[in-house]
Each structure stands twice: as structure tokens, then as C-alpha cells.
Amino acid sequence: MTAHFDSTQHRIATLRPTKPMPEDHHLEREFYKHQNNDDYLRLLYAARSNYHASRTDWNADLIISDRSILTSLAVRWQNTKKEHMTPSQHYKQVRAQEDAIAIPDIIIQLDAPDTILLDRYIKRDRQYGQHEESLESVMNMRSSYTQLYEWLSADQTVLLLGKSIPIYCYDTAKLSVQTICQNIIDAIEQIFANINSESLAKKPYSLVH
Numbered sequence: 001m002t003a004h005f006d007s008t009q010h011r012i013a014t015l016r017p018t019k020p021m022p023e024d025h026h027l028e029r030e031f032y033k034h035q036n037n038d039d040y041l042r043l044l045y046a047a048r049s050n051y052h053a054s055r056t057d058w059n060a061d062l063i064i065s066d067r068s069i070l071t072s073l074a075v076r077w078q079n080t081k082k083e084h085m086t087p088s089q090h091y092k093q094v095r096a097q098e099d100a101i102a103i104p105d106i107i108i109q110l111d112a113p114d115t116i117l118l119d120r121y122i123k124r125d126r127q128y129g130q131h132e133e134s135l136e137s138v139m140n141m142r143s144s145y146t147q148l149y150e151w152l153s154a155d156q157t158v159l160l161l162g163k164s165i166p167i168y169c170y171d172t173a174k175l176s177v178q179t180i181c182q183n184i185i186d187a188i189e190q191i192f193a194n195i196n197s198e199s200l201a202k203k204p205y206s207l208v209h
Helices: 002-007 038-053 069-075 087-097 114-123 135-152 155-161 177-197
Strands: 012-015 062-065 106-111 167-171 205-208
Touching: 002 177, 038 069, 038 087, 069 087, 069 135, 087 135, 087 155, 106 177, 114 135, 135 155, 167 177
Parallel strands: 012 062, 062 205, 106 167, 106 205
Antiparallel strands: none
16 A cells, blocks of 8 residues: 555655554553553553654655554443543543544544454464453454444534544455455545545545554
8 A cells, every 4th residue: 555655656654653652751661560550551552642643744645544543432432431421521531631643534444253353362462451352352342433433423523523534444354455455545545536626725634444
């Protein structure tokens, strides 16, 4: 995909908002001590998001990110009921912490059946995030994303965010990498075509999954 858009002379930037910050950052130094503390993790991932977003070229034609602020919304979506918060209140709380990253213009979700996702989680073979490695956790996360996407499509949310966000979902267990990449390229090219045809001022578009 990068090669394709490079060949079309579109300027591309990439963003990995959950990537660790420099190891001397005080929150990174505490990771293995507090990796199961949700309050700490909330602060850590907000700091990572702000750190990397502040170093991203937001004037690029296309910004490709492997996560977004929507990831943070989905991860704690089920907490809104426990904390008696509406989805909009949940969004505003997360947004207050992750204030450097832009709201995505396109969502690309690379999906698979629950059992395949669970198998992929386990094969990561890492020492943290092991609470995710259960079928119940996978199903809960799917439910959270489903509810999040429903909220994103509501008129009230479009007004809150200032835009609607197209969502493209691809089953990686059924479609080849080549097919998925071509579908994503086609979707992005259509957006560029719409911008040009409507003679709108060009603005950065971000792609996340």
C-alpha cells in the first residue's frame, strides 16, 4: 500500500500510538510493575498516544495508523455501565486524556472468527495482556466494538465528532492479503477522487484498523 501511494505522489505519514515511548520515560520504566493496574495503563497509553501523535506530520496526504483513539474507547467501553457514564461522556473523558491524536476519517477493521482471533492472541507469546487470551475476552471485545460502531453512526455522535466515519470490515480468514489491500486502496482512492471532484481544500486522511 505504501508503495502504491508513493507511486501516486501522495505524501504518507505513519502513526503507531501504542508503541512504547523512550525507555527512560517514567511511565515506561514502571510497566512491568504495574502492567495489571488499569489506572496506570490508562495513563500509559494516553501518554504514548500523545507522544507519537505530537511527532506525526498531520499535513501529509494520507496518515496510516495501526490504532486510534477509538481503540481506547472500545477497550473500556464496558466500563461505562459500571461508572454510569453515557457513551458521549466516555468519549469526552478519553478525549481529554488523548488530546493530540486526530479523530480518524476512515476505520479499517481486519477481523476473523473468535476462535481464530483467540489463537492469534495466544501465539503472541507475551508476558503481558494475558487476560485477553480467553474466548470470553474476545467475545466481550467484539461486543464493545459493535456497540462503539453503532454509537459512531448515530446523528448525535456525528455532530459531536464533526463528521461521519466510514467503517470497512474485512474477514482475514476468508480474504487474501492482496484482496484486502486492493479493497483498501480502492476506498482511499475514491476519497481522493471525491475531494478532487468537489474542489475541496485537501486535508489529511487517516487510516486505522
